């Protein structure tokens with residue numbers, strides 16, 4: 001099944017595309033969102049299409065002079081950062097992985113099909129999920145399953161993963177999925193392996209760290225009135241996005257600093273540093289119709305903020 005872009009109209013409408021604007025699609029994927037941005041851009045508009053997975057870019061490349069492809073981590077937008085600080089009209093993040101990646105069993109993301117325990121989004125990085133599971137200690141693994149998967153059976157799953165891997169009984173995604181299913185037999189609503197696969201993928205690809213760094217850089221890149229639109233798919237990502245936007249939308253009160261033993265100049269400097277940088281615009285969920293057409297969208301949340 002090909003990738004269906006999630007919250008497509010809602011996210012692109014939120015960017016309020018200007019004909020000659022400069023945009024960043026930080027998660028190009030199969031180009032679904034970029035395509036719609038392009039249809040609204042004039043001849044002088046530009047879009048930076050970023051993806052750390054070169055195979056994804058090569059497979060879904062749209063030939064158009066208005067697109068500049070960047071095969072890099074979205075946390076590391078050096079070439080854009082060097083020249084475009086305060087110049088970008090809108091940045092879109094559609095986090096996670098695409099159906100193109102999930103459905104390719106050789107990438108190791110799926111608990112439904114068999115493949116190597118890989119799970120690297122950027123295949124130029126060295127460590128695979130198999131290496132991670134082999135080298136990590138049981139306690140740390142248990143913490144990862146709890147922190148990034150909110151997995152109830154984190155201790156038991158970590159114990160058996162380590163036991164099986166030592167006895168060479170854990171060699172592929174099917175082994176891992178079967179092992180977790182044998183521990184958690186009662187989950188009627190979600191696949192029992194969903195949470196653990198998510199946790200291992202997030203930790204292996206340093207997804208939370210990269211997202212935090214990318215959000216900080218986005219704030220530098222956006223011009224006044226520029227829009228930040230972020231689609232996340234699970235509570236761990238969404239929490240990071242929510243707190244980032246909240247943190248930068250709060251106006252710190254001068255009175256806080258008046259209680260400190262500071263001079264008026266120091267107080268004003270503090271005040272300037274902590275000034276409000278974002279305005280919360282909206283939070284949007286997929287409609288029932290979208291969830292029916294594309295079940296992958298059911299856990300999506302779109303958060304929109306404007307640089308002020």
Ligand SMILES: C[S@@+](CC[C@H](N)C(=O)[O-])C[C@H]1O[C@@H](n2cnc3c(N)ncnc32)[C@H](O)[C@@H]1O
Nearest residue numbers: 005027029030031032033051052053073074094
């Ligand atoms: C959900 S898909 C995007 C789908 C795209 N919006 C579309 O409609 O076709 C997420 C994409 O982000 C990429 N990605 C994930 N983490 C990344 C990171 N830290 N840096 C750059 N790209 C990343 C993945 O490789 C994947 O192709």
